[in-house]
Every structure is written in structure tokens, then in C-alpha cells.
Amino acid sequence: MYAIPLKYRPRKGADSVEEIEPVEHAQEQVDEQASESRERWVLGVALTAALMAGIAAIASSLSGHHESESVLDTIKASDQWSYYQAKGIKENTAASETRILEAMGKPAPEKENVERYRKEKEDIKQKADDLARDSELHMSQHHTYAQAVTLSQIAIAVAAVSVLTKRRPIWYVSIGFGVVGIFFLAKGLLV
Numbered sequence: 001m002y003a004i005p006l007k008y009r010p011r012k013g014a015d016s017v018e019e020i021e022p023v024e025h026a027q028e029q030v031d032e033q034a035s036e037s038r039e040r041w042v043l044g045v046a047l048t049a050a051l052m053a054g055i056a057a058i059a060s061s062l063s064g065h066h067e068s069e070s071v072l073d074t075i076k077a078s079d080q081w082s083y084y085q086a087k088g089i090k091e092n093t094a095a096s097e098t099r100i101l102e103a104m105g106k107p108a109p110e111k112e113n114v115e116r117y118r119k120e121k122e123d124i125k126q127k128a129d130d131l132a133r134d135s136e137l138h139m140s141q142h143h144t145y146a147q148a149v150t151l152s153q154i155a156i157a158v159a160a161v162s163v164l165t166k167r168r169p170i171w172y173v174s175i176g177f178g179v180v181g182i183f184f185l186a187k188g189l190l191v
Contacts, residue, residue, distance in 0.1 A: 045159050045162055045163050045171050045174070048155070048159055048171070048174060049159040049174075052153075052155040052156045052159070053156060055148065055152045055178070055181055055182060056148075056149050056153055056156070059152065059181070059184070060145070062185075062188060063141075063142050063148075064142075066141040067139070069134075070136075070139040070142060073134045074131075074132070076131045077129075080124055080125075080127050080128035080131060084124040084125055087120050088117075090113075090117050091114055091117035091121065094113040094114045095114050098111050140191075144187055144191070145185070145188045147184040148181045148182070148183075148188065149181075150181075151178070151181030151184060152177075152178060154177045155178035156174075158170060158171075158174035159171060159174040
């Protein structure tokens, strides 16, 4: 009989096998080592890892929000461009009708419609451009927060390595990754 790796073992009370994220596993290892260790710095590692997990959760939520907003603004911009094209077709149709009526020597009431469609198209184009810019801004925010998540997760993993290898200098590297993760979170919040 072989052993089922921890990440594929069912949780207590669960009927199905669920995969545990690697960062969650690293956090669990740090917590376990901290509770068993007599070295005071290991408690600091556990607290650092917990802080980084909180920062990763916040940044992940913000990243997902901005990604969704970017997609929604892209869809709205696409809708506006479709509307713009429809107005263009109406403008061309009205212009054609005007030319035909003028060629036949009849009054062309469609001239006002041509100008109205041109004006409407400009308004629609402006709205579509604004939505496209908003989408790009949200995607930029998403990337900034995603960097914060990534660096926070790396900090947690490196913290776990420091505890498992019992090397305090590796914890300092973890703190460095965490500080850079906090920088990206702050950057996203301040933009």
C-alpha cells in the first residue's frame, strides 16, 4: 500500500479529495514548526508568514476585482463600437437616399438625419474610447495587485524553507520578498 501525498488527502469530514494550494501547505508547515520549536525567531517567521498570507488575500481580491472590471469595460467598449457602426450604416443610408432624391430633383429631408448621425457617432466614439481607457487602467491595476500576490506567496514559501532548514538568514530573504509585495499592494492602492 502506498501513502497518499498530503496535498491529495481529504480534509477531515470531507467526502472528496481536494487539492491544497502549495502556499497554504507552506503556511501550515510554518505554523506546525513554530508550535514545536523552542527557538524564538521561528515564532517571528510564523507571524511574518501569517501577515504575508493576509496581504496576499487582500491583493488577490483586489486583483480579481480589477480584472473583472477590465473585462466588463472591454465588453461595454465593444458594444459602443457596434453601436457606432450601426449609426455609420444609418448615416450612409441617409446620405444615399439624399443623393438619390436630389438626383431625381426632389426635396431631400434626410440631410438633417445625416448630420444627426454624424453627431451621434462622435458621442458614441468618445464613450467607447473612454471605456477602453478605463479597461486598460483596470488591467494595469490587476497586474500590480497580481505582483503583490505573487511576491507575498514567494515570501510565505521562503519563510517555510527558513523554518524547515532552521536558517534565520533565509527568513530575512522572505521578509525582503514580503516588503516588495507590500510595495506593490501600496502602489496599487495609491494609483
